[in-house]
Amino acid sequence: MSLLSVENLQVHFRTPDGVNRAVDGVSFEIGSGETLAIVGESGCGKSVTSMSILRLLPEPQAQFAGAIRFEGRDLLALPDREMRKIRGNAISVVFQEPMTSLNPVLTVGRQIGETLRLHQGLDARQAEARAVEMLSLVGIPEPERRVHAYPHQMSGGMRQRVMIAIALACSPRLLIADEPTTALDVTIQAQILDLMRDLKHRVGAAIMLITHDLGVVAEVADRVMVMYAGRKVEEAAVADLFRTPRHPYTRGLMGAVPRLGVRAQGRAPGRLAEIPGMVPSLKTRIDGCVFAGRCPDAKDFCRLHAPALESKSPGHLAACHFAPKDARPA
Amino acid sequence: MLGFILRRLLATIPVMLVVGFFVFGLLSLAPGDPAAIVAGDQASPEDVQRIRASLGLDQPFLVRFGTWGGRILQGDLGTSLFTNLPVTTMIAQRIQPTLSLMLVTLAIAVSLAVPLGVVAAWRAGRLVDRCVMGFAVLGFSVPVFVVGYVLAYVFAIKLAWLPAQGYAPIEAGVRPWLASLILPATTLGCAYVALIARVTRATMLEVLQQDYVRTARAKGLGQGTVLFLHALKNAAIPIVTVIGIGIALLIGGAVVTETVFAIPGLGRLTVDAILRRDYPVIQGIVLLFSFTYVLVNLVIDLSYTLLDPRIRY
Ligand SMILES: Nc1ncnc2c1ncn2[C@@H]1O[C@H](COP(=O)(O)OP(=O)(O)OP(=O)(O)O)[C@@H](O)[C@H]1O
Ligand SMILES: [Mg+2]
Numbered sequence: 001m002s003l004l005s006v007e008n009l010q011v012h013f014r015t016p017d018g019v020n021r022a023v024d025g026v027s028f029e030i031g032s033g034e035t036l037a038i039v040g041e042s043g044c045g046k047s048v049t050s051m052s053i054l055r056l057l058p059e060p061q062a063q064f065a066g067a068i069r070f071e072g073r074d075l076l077a078l079p080d081r082e083m084r085k086i087r088g089n090a091i092s093v094v095f096q097e098p099m100t101s102l103n104p105v106l107t108v109g110r111q112i113g114e115t116l117r118l119h120q121g122l123d124a125r126q127a128e129a130r131a132v133e134m135l136s137l138v139g140i141p142e143p144e145r146r147v148h149a150y151p152h153q154m155s156g157g158m159r160q161r162v163m164i165a166i167a168l169a170c171s172p173r174l175l176i177a178d179e180p181t182t183a184l185d186v187t188i189q190a191q192i193l194d195l196m197r198d199l200k201h202r203v204g205a206a207i208m209l210i211t212h213d214l215g216v217v218a219e220v221a222d223r224v225m226v227m228y229a230g231r232k233v234e235e236a237a238v239a240d241l242f243r244t245p246r247h248p249y250t251r252g253l254m255g256a257v258p259r260l261g262v263r264a265q266g267r268a269p270g271r272l273a274e275i276p277g278m279v280p281s282l283k284t285r286i287d288g289c290v291f292a293g294r295c296p297d298a299k300d301f302c303r304l305h306a307p308a309l310e311s312k313s314p315g316h317l318a319a320c321h322f323a324p325k326d327a328r329p330a
Numbered sequence: 331m332l333g334f335i336l337r338r339l340l341a342t343i344p345v346m347l348v349v350g351f352f353v354f355g356l357l358s359l360a361p362g363d364p365a366a367i368v369a370g371d372q373a374s375p376e377d378v379q380r381i382r383a384s385l386g387l388d389q390p391f392l393v394r395f396g397t398w399g400g401r402i403l404q405g406d407l408g409t410s411l412f413t414n415l416p417v418t419t420m421i422a423q424r425i426q427p428t429l430s431l432m433l434v435t436l437a438i439a440v441s442l443a444v445p446l447g448v449v450a451a452w453r454a455g456r457l458v459d460r461c462v463m464g465f466a467v468l469g470f471s472v473p474v475f476v477v478g479y480v481l482a483y484v485f486a487i488k489l490a491w492l493p494a495q496g497y498a499p500i501e502a503g504v505r506p507w508l509a510s511l512i513l514p515a516t517t518l519g520c521a522y523v524a525l526i527a528r529v530t531r532a533t534m535l536e537v538l539q540q541d542y543v544r545t546a547r548a549k550g551l552g553q554g555t556v557l558f559l560h561a562l563k564n565a566a567i568p569i570v571t572v573i574g575i576g577i578a579l580l581i582g583g584a585v586v587t588e589t590v591f592a593i594p595g596l597g598r599l600t601v602d603a604i605l606r607r608d609y610p611v612i613q614g615i616v617l618l619f620s621f622t623y624v625l626v627n628l629v630i631d632l633s634y635t636l637l638d639p640r641i642r643y
Pocket of ligand 1 (some may be wrong): 013020046
């Protein structure tokens with residue numbers, strides 16, 4: 001059984017000007033200790049997918065359907081009390097914005113210790129001692145002093161290390177990292193990624209990594225899921241995806257990918273390529289393929305019939321009528 | 331920090347000087363001759379002239395202001411024209427009821443308004459929020475004396491739960507003291523609660539949008555900890571500021587409230603002094619109120635350093 005299994009997840013936002021189908025029928029799984037990367041253009045529903053797992057979206061506006069099974073329990077059906085025991089404990093999250101994600105009026109030691117006191121019942125002194133250990137684990141110098149520091153006394157990279165320390169404090173089974181390096185400059189990005197990879201081995205957590213950066217995907221992920229307009233359009237093991245991307249959207253994104261395993265020297269590693277055209281509005285129903293409007297290979301058929309996600313080769317799913325399929329059946 | 335406090339204390343001197351100048355100047359311009367009042371109805375013009383000279387009222391304005399200011403610096407606020415008691419003595423006799431009224435009002439108002447504002451922000455747009463905001467509008471717009479008479483009618487006269495008038499000194503016991511203050515404090519606190527609740531709600535609405543509130547939720551913290559620790563602590567500065575500014579509101583309101591509830595405090599003393607044109611008393615009370623207000627604001631500025639580690643003086 002996989003650690004997390006998301007089944008036909010739908011997240012619809014009720015807004016004054018109609019329903020926004022931010023996530024529309026997405027299914028995927030993450031196994032224990034596995035790293036799944038989620039890529040896709042801005043607004044395709046990556047953050048909404050990940051925030052639904054912790055149920056951190058504003059509830060009356062966000063309507064959920066489907067199931068999110070974590071260790072067998074459906075998180076969408078869990079009462080709030082039970083959900084709180086999972087947040088920050090079995091599943092934790094590192095956000096994109098290190099400058100604003102820490103509370104400016106509490107010391108970092110307190111912010112790390114808080115989860116330990118809450119979930120592991122440590123007292124204030126034990127929590128502080130653990131906070132010092134966590135700070136040194138994430139590579140912050142002079143942790144005994146830093147534990148009493150406030151966020152504004154630290155750089156962006158250090159704050160993101162603190163966020164990681166908070167997220168890992170209770171040894172989660174799943175770590176959600178929503179663009180954890182996007183706001184940092186390139187050298188710091190590399191350090192944070194190295195740190196995450198190192199910690200992954202030490203802590204053994206599964207990671208759900210959301211990123212715009214295919215270079216990061218190539219380095220860190222085991223499997224990749226590509227999202228477009230609230231849907232999953234392709235999923236494959238990382239090497240497979242880079243070798244043979246099946247969906248035209250994925251190929252478009254890869255316009256400027258570095259070779260697998262090679263980190264680009266001196267420049268930012270492979271950002272997603274620009275694809276001409278506009279993402280369709282999530283507020284209107286689309287009958288055919290969601291990508292047809294921008295697809296270089298689209299036929300009339302595509303605009304009328306939505307392609308199903310199907311297995312194009314073992315372990316490689318894509319939602320495209322014309323994606324090449326291996327001769328051998330999956 | 332210490333330097334800051336010293337500098338701020340020094341800065342109160344010109345402020346108090348300006349306040350003193352206005353108080354003194356306005357009362358000199360007001361109609362009515364203090365000497366004639368002191369002399370009484372039967373006095374001859376010569377008597378009045380003599381009294382005027384003895385009060386120093388025949389001196390030029392600036393000279394009088396100088397003498398007055400000099401005495402104040404020595405802690406002498408002058409002598410009442412009416413009772414012949416030193417103004418400091420009269421203030422000392424009346425300060426306890428007013429101080430008690432202010433402190434009880436402050437305590438009731440803050441402990442009510444802040445949670446109301448927090449809950450209103452949390453449930454923005456829902457029923458609780460609308461009720462709180464509706465009450466806030468009422469609290470602002472209904473005059474103090476109307477609230478006072480309505481409360482006194484319902485809780486003192488109809489239900490007879492609380493005394494309708496008067497003040498029980500704290501020496502006589504805490505219970506009667508508190509009982510005598512609940513209605514006046516509620517009356518006085520209405521507009522204050524409304525003010526604090528509104529500012530709390532507005533500030534919290536903004537804070538609740540912040541990323542660190544999402545982080546706090548993502549840690550699994552309960553709603554109470556998220557709202558009252560992570561969010562409220564970040565909203566504290568505007569709230570504390572408005573609590574301080576609102577003290578001016580309380581000072582003005584105390585005069586009316588003490589009259590409605592027949593509390594023998596500084597507010598009553600002010601009204602009486604004005605009716606009798608007892609200038610030294612009026613000047614003394616106004617100076618005291620201004621000085622309190624200036625001090626309160628200093629304390630508030632200092633509290634910022636406790637509330638926000640990014641602020642250092
Ligand atoms: N609270 C909300 N209320 C209404 N709509 C929302 C809300 N949160 C997200 N959305 C909508 O959901 C869609 C998906 O947003 P999401 O944040 O998941 O994109 P993303 O893939 O993470 O993009 P990015 O790469 O820019 O972070 C967007 O159209 C967005 O407007
Ligand atoms: Mg996002």
